[in-house]
Amino acid sequence: MSESTQTPLKRTPLHAAHLRSGARMVPFGGWDMPVQYAGLKAEHEAVRQRAGMFDVSHMGEFRIQGQDALKFLQHVTTNDVSKFKPGRAHYNWLPNDQGGLVDDIFIYRVNENEYLMVVNASNMEKDWAHLSGLTAGFDVQLTNESDQWALLAVQGPRAVELLAPHAEPDIVARKKNDFLAGKLFGVDVLFARTGYTGEDGYEVFVKPEQAEALWDKIVALGITPAGLGARDTLRLEAGFPLYGHEFGEDIHPLSSHYTWVAKDKEHFGREKLKSTPSQKLIGLKLEKIPVREGYPVKQGGQVIGHITSGTTSPTLGHPIAMALVNAEAAQGNDFEVEVRGKDHPATKTDVPFYKGA
Numbered sequence: 001m002s003e004s005t006q007t008p009l010k011r012t013p014l015h016a017a018h019l020r021s022g023a024r025m026v027p028f029g030g031w032d033m034p035v036q037y038a039g040l041k042a043e044h045e046a047v048r049q050r051a052g053m054f055d056v057s058h059m060g061e062f063r064i065q066g067q068d069a070l071k072f073l074q075h076v077t078t079n080d081v082s083k084f085k086p087g088r089a090h091y092n093w094l095p096n097d098q099g100g101l102v103d104d105i106f107i108y109r110v111n112e113n114e115y116l117m118v119v120n121a122s123n124m125e126k127d128w129a130h131l132s133g134l135t136a137g138f139d140v141q142l143t144n145e146s147d148q149w150a151l152l153a154v155q156g157p158r159a160v161e162l163l164a165p166h167a168e169p170d171i172v173a174r175k176k177n178d179f180l181a182g183k184l185f186g187v188d189v190l191f192a193r194t195g196y197t198g199e200d201g202y203e204v205f206v207k208p209e210q211a212e213a214l215w216d217k218i219v220a221l222g223i224t225p226a227g228l229g230a231r232d233t234l235r236l237e238a239g240f241p242l243y244g245h246e247f248g249e250d251i252h253p254l255s256s257h258y259t260w261v262a263k264d265k266e267h268f269g270r271e272k273l274k275s276t277p278s279q280k281l282i283g284l285k286l287e288k289i290p291v292r293e294g295y296p297v298k299q300g301g302q303v304i305g306h307i308t309s310g311t312t313s314p315t316l317g318h319p320i321a322m323a324l325v326n327a328e329a330a331q332g333n334d335f336e337v338e339v340r341g342k343d344h345p346a347t348k349t350d351v352p353f354y355k356g357a
Contacts, residue, residue, distance in 0.1 A: 012057035013150045013208035017215050021225050029122035031058040034227040044233050044314040046224035047197055048356075051156035053223050054231055056203070057211065060124035061149050062117045062131065066140040069113045076134050077107070078253075078262040078273065086111045089179045089192055093253060093261050094119075094127065095269035100249040102130045104241070104261075108179045108192060118151075120243050134268060150211035154223060155201035155234075157356075162221045163202060167191070171202065185217045196231065198238025198356040233311050236320065239283070239352030245293060245308045246322055252277035255324060257351055279305065280330035283351035286319040286337065289344045296338040297323045297346070304329040307337065313353060320353045321346070 009032040018025065023034035034055065036043060046052040064073060073081040079092040086109050094102040103123040108116040119127045128144055135142065154163060164172050168183050171191055178193045190205035206214055219225060232242075241247050241256050254262060255277035262273060284297075284307075291310040296303045305325030313320045321337070329335075336343035 012055055013211040014055045014057060014215050017212050018055065023227060028228060029058060031121060033058060036227040036229045037225045040229040040233065041314050043224060043226035043230035047156045047199055047226060047230060047234055048315055049157065051154060051159040051162055051223045052226035052230065053218055054153040054155070054226050056153050057150040058121035059151055060119040060121060060127065060146040062119065062128065063143040063145050064115045064117060064140060066113060068138040068140045069115055072135065072138040072140040073107065073115060074265065074267065076131060076268055078267055080263045080265060081107060084109055087179055089177045089194055091261060094130065095267065095273050096249055097269045097272060098249070099252050099272035099275055101247045101253050102249070103127050104243050104247055106194060123243065149205050150208045152204045152206065152211070152215060152218065153195055153201065154204065154218060155195045155197040155199045157199060159201035162223060185214060187214055196240055197234040198352065198354060233314055236309050236311055236322070237313050237315055237352065237354035238356065242309060246281055251324070252279065255279045256281040278327055279324050280327045281308070281322055281324055282330050283349045283353060284321045284323055284335060284337070284346040285349040286344060286346045288319070289339055290319040291321050291337045291339060297325055298336040298338060298343060299329045299332055315354050322351065
């Protein structure tokens with residue numbers, strides 16, 4: 001495809017703020033996104049030790065309303081949506097009918113018959129079509145609000161402490177996965193005590209036109225802007241699967257350590273999902289050589305799987321990876337990863353690699 005016919009990259013409402021901060025921008029899921037500012041390691045350490053902030057405005061937001069909103073969500077997801085109350089959120093899956101996932105999502109319960117769903121940016125159009133195609137027979141209304149929200153993720157052990165003096169109502173005493181309307185620096189926002197880093201913090205939903213000023217005020221508190229690079233190393237240390245790597249349309253999600261997301265209930269795609277996975281997702285530790293997605297994983301010289309995500313852990317100081325391997329091979333402890341034609345030893349290790357507060 002020529003340059004002139006390529007679809008232009010979309011920009012979040014914080015694009016100008018990223019450029020002012022000296023961010024290195026890269027294409028990501030159709031968006032022009034910051035991969036780093038001061039540097040990946042510094043941003044990673046800021047989130048682990050103090051507080052950092054990510055622009056995740058590229059994520060999609062769908063509102064689900066109506067008398068059958070709960071019934072509909074129970075049908076299209078694997079986790080039990082009936083178990084959480086208004087003002088709470090939970091992690092969930094959208095299964096397809098082939099034993100894989102359309103997406104992994106977060107659902108926020110606004111009130112008895114109203115929910116907000118956050119979906120991955122690269123899956124937004126696919127998710128919308130999938131959900132819209134399953135509404136028949138349900139008294140439910142779906143609204144795509146993706147252009148109506150900017151989303152800031154403020155994460156780290158000091159994140160809540162730094163935001164709290166400027167927030168109302170109180171955000172300190174809230175529990176993990178709490179969800180509430182409030183104000184931050186006098187601006188109307190939605191607070192969600194959720195995140196993707198393994199640290200405490202809040203994801204803050206704000207109207208796009210107010211996002212840049214809010215970003216600047218949060219940075220002025222001493223909270224470090226962080227890009228996609230640090231977001232990926234943080235989530236990998238915390239053992240969080242990423243759609244397109246550990247999950248996908250043709251990857252059985254029960255091969256992962258997230259089997260708790262599939263509850264024993266009737267839902268779309270349940271029969272295929274009940275099948276036994278032929279693969280298993282495992283954690284690997286290496287001594288020196290970093291490994292990347294797609295590298296072959298071996299046992300006794302035979303290829304038994306591949307790396308799904310890998311990096312050198314800034315916190316632990318050595319390479320870590322998640323790998324999808326044959327289920328029978330997953331029982332072992334010693335593996336090799338092929339890097340540029342040479343095999344390097346790898347040891348199976350528990351996931352998450354790092355446990356925060």
